[in-house]
Amino acid sequence: MTDTNLSARQALFGTSTDFLAHTLEHATQSIESRSARLEDGTTVIMHELGVLEFVPVTSSNSIKPIKLILSAGIHGNETAPIEFCNQLINEAIDGLYSVKVPTLFIFGHPQAMVAGERFIEHNLNRLFCGTHASATYCDSIEGKRAALIEHHVKLFVKQGGEHLVNHYDLHTAIRSSVFERFAIYPYIAGRTTNPTQLQFLAFSDIEAFLFQTAPATTFSSHTAENYAAESFTVELGKVRPFGQNPDFKYRAITDNLRLRLKGRWPQPRRAEHRVQCFIATHEIINTGKDFVLHIPEDVSNFREYPKGSLIWEDNERSYRVKDQVEYIVFPNSKVGVGQRAGIMLRLVNMGEAPDQSTSPVVH
Numbered sequence: 001m002t003d004t005n006l007s008a009r010q011a012l013f014g015t016s017t018d019f020l021a022h023t024l025e026h027a028t029q030s031i032e033s034r035s036a037r038l039e040d041g042t043t044v045i046m047h048e049l050g051v052l053e054f055v056p057v058t059s060s061n062s063i064k065p066i067k068l069i070l071s072a073g074i075h076g077n078e079t080a081p082i083e084f085c086n087q088l089i090n091e092a093i094d095g096l097y098s099v100k101v102p103t104l105f106i107f108g109h110p111q112a113m114v115a116g117e118r119f120i121e122h123n124l125n126r127l128f129c130g131t132h133a134s135a136t137y138c139d140s141i142e143g144k145r146a147a148l149i150e151h152h153v154k155l156f157v158k159q160g161g162e163h164l165v166n167h168y169d170l171h172t173a174i175r176s177s178v179f180e181r182f183a184i185y186p187y188i189a190g191r192t193t194n195p196t197q198l199q200f201l202a203f204s205d206i207e208a209f210l211f212q213t214a215p216a217t218t219f220s221s222h223t224a225e226n227y228a229a230e231s232f233t234v235e236l237g238k239v240r241p242f243g244q245n246p247d248f249k250y251r252a253i254t255d256n257l258r259l260r261l262k263g264r265w266p267q268p269r270r271a272e273h274r275v276q277c278f279i280a281t282h283e284i285i286n287t288g289k290d291f292v293l294h295i296p297e298d299v300s301n302f303r304e305y306p307k308g309s310l311i312w313e314d315n316e317r318s319y320r321v322k323d324q325v326e327y328i329v330f331p332n333s334k335v336g337v338g339q340r341a342g343i344m345l346r347l348v349n350m351g352e353a354p355d356q357s358t359s360p361v362v363h
């Protein structure tokens with residue numbers, strides 16, 4: 001590490017060792033914006049707690065260059081992507097590589113990260129697309145954080161000329177999964193899928209894609225809806241506490257995001273990258289009317305349910321699997337009334353996915 005880069009760390013993070021330590025040590029505070037210049041000329045700006053921007057010197061020659069948003073810790077206990085994003089940030093600040101793509105790193109929920117909890121009052125990943133402004137949420141910890149994140153995303157996207165925005169909102173799941181790594185593509189009416197995005201994720205060892213069929217108020221939906229971003233919620237394995245994430249499980253995505261930060265596109269890691277595609281057929285909502293989810297607590301994501309299986313019921317309605325096998329993700333009976341308690345899926349060929357490109361991802 002050079003003196004310039006060492007003093008960049010000090011200028012940005014003071015006595016904290018790095019961005020993650022700083023975020024955890026100041027979790028309940030709002031901080032003054034500060035910046036530092038790296039030896040390669042890159043400016044690094046910490047706009048707010050957990051919000052760090054890299055402004056590279058070189059601008060791309062493309063007509064519509066890319067801006068990257070890498071978010072982690074929108075759920076505080078999903079630590080693996082927080083750790084590898086922090087590693088990528090440290091490497092860049094220490095001069096191990098130069099960031100060539102304007103990038104906004106966001107550690108979503110500092111207070112929940114300290115508490116080791118998914119959230120404190122409300123699920124932050126339901127409060128985007130302006131939902132945070134409603135009377136129910138606006139004064140809550142997550143309502144304020146969602147407003148702040150939306151604000152910084154807007155400033156980042158709007159500055160400079162026209163760009164394409166790629167947003168990867170990085171998560172880990174509560175339960176184990178048949179496909180350990182999978183990506184969710186938010187629903188935006190009428191748009192088509194960008195096959196190069198699917199290729200990037202497939203090369204990063206993503207094993208399945210879930211194409212949403214209804215709008216949502218998640219962070220990835222927010223950037224897709226408001227900034228025409230190519231956005232994905234990316235699930236990378238199982239929730240574990242800080243320090244207990246096996247590095248090898250996150251190597252492909254870490255390596256490929258590092259390449260993207262350098263302005264390069266990854267190559268296939270092996271002869272074939274196979275993926276399975278699913279579309280959402282039914283969103284399970286806790287109706288509150290004696291709602292019962294007939295899915296055991298320990299069931300894995302993508303568990304198969306044959307025709308006729310009773311999935312949930314309340315005192316008025318029920319849902320049974322209809323004509324063909326369906327699969328479940330994110331079953332959770334403990335969510336609040338009106339919240340999503342799971343998603344039912346149908347397996348599709350790439351060409352069958354709604355509004356999606358027919359280009360195969362397999363190489």
Ligand SMILES: O=C(O)CCC(=O)N[C@@H](CCC(=O)O)C(=O)O
Nearest residue numbers: 125171173174175184218233330
């Ligand atoms: O494992 C679980 O049950 C939840 C994992 C998680 O946080 N998933 C995201 C998915 C967001 C999306 O639908 O794009 C969430 O529930 O917020």
Ligand SMILES: [Zn+2]
Nearest residue numbers: 075078171172
């Ligand atoms: Zn999550």
